[in-house]
Amino acid sequence: MNNETPSPAYGQSALRVGLTCKCPRCGRGALFTGFLTVVPRCSVCGLDLSKEDSGDGPAVFIVFILGAIVVTLALVVEVNFEPPLWVHLVIWPPVIIGGALAMLRPLKGLMIALQYKNKASDSGTVDYD
């Protein structure tokens, strides 16, 4: 793999290509082939993404971000309306599950784009041979 490839190439913003789930180098090729399966190679520029590993990074950020949002909203609802406990049990699980599923793909794309931009070893684009 060519380690001298500018990153992200073509002036792509890591934030924009990450959140839109596009290739971190060209910003045009799709990053995922399934819900969270990363394509082995970009269909547009040929960037090898087969060794990319974002690990648990996206899930950790979702826990922190979504947790802060949901806890804040639950406190606001509790303080202002004092609903019975079952109302909380009905409201928050769908919000948590839906929010986590909605945030997972863009945050994984952002993690991959930032790994590529910063030439992290987990990006799979660095050869140590």
Ligand SMILES: [Zn+2]
């Ligand atoms: Zn590409």
